[in-house]
Amino acid sequence: MYVRSDKKLIATVGVNNLAIIESDDAILISSKDRIQDVKKIVERLKADDRSEAERHRKVYRPWGAYDSIDSGPRFQVKRITVKPGAKLSLQKHYHRAEHWVVVKGTALVTKGDKEILLTENQSIYIPIGEIHRLENPGKFDLELIEVQSGSYLGEEDIVRLEDSYGRS
Numbered sequence: 001m002y003v004r005s006d007k008k009l010i011a012t013v014g015v016n017n018l019a020i021i022e023s024d025d026a027i028l029i030s031s032k033d034r035i036q037d038v039k040k041i042v043e044r045l046k047a048d049d050r051s052e053a054e055r056h057r058k059v060y061r062p063w064g065a066y067d068s069i070d071s072g073p074r075f076q077v078k079r080i081t082v083k084p085g086a087k088l089s090l091q092k093h094y095h096r097a098e099h100w101v102v103v104k105g106t107a108l109v110t111k112g113d114k115e116i117l118l119t120e121n122q123s124i125y126i127p128i129g130e131i132h133r134l135e136n137p138g139k140f141d142l143e144l145i146e147v148q149s150g151s152y153l154g155e156e157d158i159v160r161l162e163d164s165y166g167r168s
Helices: 032-047
Strands: 002-005 018-022 027-031 058-061 064-072 075-082 090-093 096-104 107-111 114-118 123-126 132-135 142-150 158-162
Touching: 018 032, 027 032, 064 142, 075 132, 090 096, 096 107, 107 123, 114 123
Parallel strands: 002 018
Antiparallel strands: 018 027, 058 064, 064 075, 075 142, 090 132, 090 158, 096 123, 096 142, 107 114, 107 132
16 A cells, blocks of 8 residues: 555555555546556546646746646636745736735735835735736745736736746
8 A cells, every 4th residue: 555645634444555646736546556557547638638637736937836726717826936036027917917915925026117025914916917026035935825817817928028037
């Protein structure tokens, strides 16, 4: 028996020879002698055009990571972590607005031609089309909750105007 979980408690009763693996994205339950067949599951997910085959809930970037917590037809909620000294690209969006709430650390926000320092429990609204950037000027991880709303919420709506990591 092999059981691994990133967050959730997994309890078993009366089972043998299983591998049970839980992550934020999925739960895999397999006979231990068939665990190598996971690639067949991925092939099936791709054939069925399932997003799980290509996208993960937690996405790592040079500046930190984001975790897609929840989404619906016109909204998406992400937990964003920015490493100390790191910053996201100077950007804007044509189809979505964003609300940011700092839950840990300090954020330096560029909004239009202003720079605003936010600390824990403070928030800011970024309207559609507003040029903006998020930075972590601190020595510890910055964590915030981002609520996106609008007609299109995909990553392709990011218009990068300036980027420290060579992305366009």
